[in-house]
Ligand code: NAD
C-alpha cells in the first residue's frame with residue numbers, strides 16, 4: 001500500500017471527521033482543515049494523538065498552500081439553518097473555496113473530489129433524479145446561497161478539468177445522517193431523534209408528505225473513497241445516496257417507535273422552496289464504482305439514536 005498525504009477541508013464536520021478517521025485507518029496521512037463554523041474539535045479529538053493526523057484552523061475562502069496527493073473538498077455548512085445564517089458567506093465558501101482548492105490542485109497536481117449535493121436538482125420535476133437532469137432551482141430563493149454555490153462549484157470543477165487538466169471527481173450527496181451530526185444541527189434526522197429522546201414535540205414542517213431518501217454515513221464514506229479511486233477519466237457527477245424514499249411523517253413515526261418516545265407530532269410552517277421529493281437514481285454509481293448502500297433506515301437509525309442517547313446522558 002502507498003501511504004498518501006490527503007487534505008480534507010471541512011474535516012471537523014459530521015462527514016469530514018468520519019472521512020478523516022477512515023483515511024487514517026486505511027493507512028494514509030491526513031491533514032484536516034476547518035474553520036469550526038459548524039464543525040467541532042470534539043469530532044476529531046480522538047485522532048489528535050495519531051502522528052499521521054494534522055489539524056489546521058483555516059477558512060477556505062482564503063488561499064491555502066500545502067503539498068498533498070489528494071484533496072476532499074467538504075468545507076461548507078450543510079444544514080439549511082446554518083447555510084442560511086450568513087448566506088453571503090455560504091456562497092463565498094462554495095465558490096471561493098472551490099477556486100482556492102482547485103488552484104492548489106492545479107499547482108501541486110493533486111486529485112480533487114468535490115462534495116456536491118442533491119440540492120443541485122432543487123425542487124426536482126424529474127423523479128428519481130438522474131445525473132443528466134439539470135435541476136429546478138430558484139436562483140433568488142432562501143436555499144439559493146447553497147444550491148447555486150454548489151452548482152457554481154461544479155462548473156468551476158468541470159472547467160478546471162477541461163482547461164487545466166485538473167483531475168476532478170464530483171459526487172452529489174443525498175441526505176446523509178449518522179453519529180457525529182451536531183445535536184443542534186437543525187437537519188431532520190438529528191432534530192427528530194433529539195426531540196424523541198427527550199420526549200419533546202416532534203416538529204414536522206408542512207404536512208410531512210414531502211419525501212427524502214436517507215443514507216447512513218458509512219455508505220457515503222465508502223462511496224467517496226471509491227469515487228476518488230475510480231478510473232482516471234470518470235469525473236462524475238455521480239449520485240451517492242440511498243434510493244429508499246420516505247415521507248417526513250413516516251420518518252417521525254419510525255423514530256418515535258424505535259425510541260419508544262411519548263413525543264407528540266406538531267406541525268410548523270414549511271420553509272420556502274422546500275423540495276417536495278428527492279430520490280437518487282444510483283445506476284451510474286453501481287456501474288462505475290460497484291457501489292450501493294448497505295445500511296437501511298431502521299439499522300442506521302438505531303446506531304444514530306444510540307449515539308445521541310449517549311451524548312444526552314454524558
Ligand atoms: P457539516 O456542517 O457538519 O460540516 C461542514 C464542515 O465545513 C464543518 O466542519 C464546518 O466548520 C466546515 N466549514 C464551513 N465553512 C468553512 C469555511 N469557510 N472554511 C473552512 N471550513 C468550513 O456538514 P456535513 O453534513 O458534514 O457536510 C459535509 C459536506 O458534504 C458539505 O460540503 C455538504 O454540502 C456536503 N453534503 C452533505 C450532505 C449531508 O446530508 N450530510 C448532503 C449533501 C452534501
Ligand code: UDP
Pocket residue numbers: 079080175186187188189191192203204205206210212248270271274275
Ligand atoms: N424538517 C422537518 N422538521 C425538522 C427539520 C426538517 O419537518 O425539524 C423537514 C424539512 O422541511 C425538509 C426535510 O425535513 O422537508 C429535510 O430537511 P433537512 O433540513 O434535513 O434537509 P434538506 O431539506 O436540505 O433535504
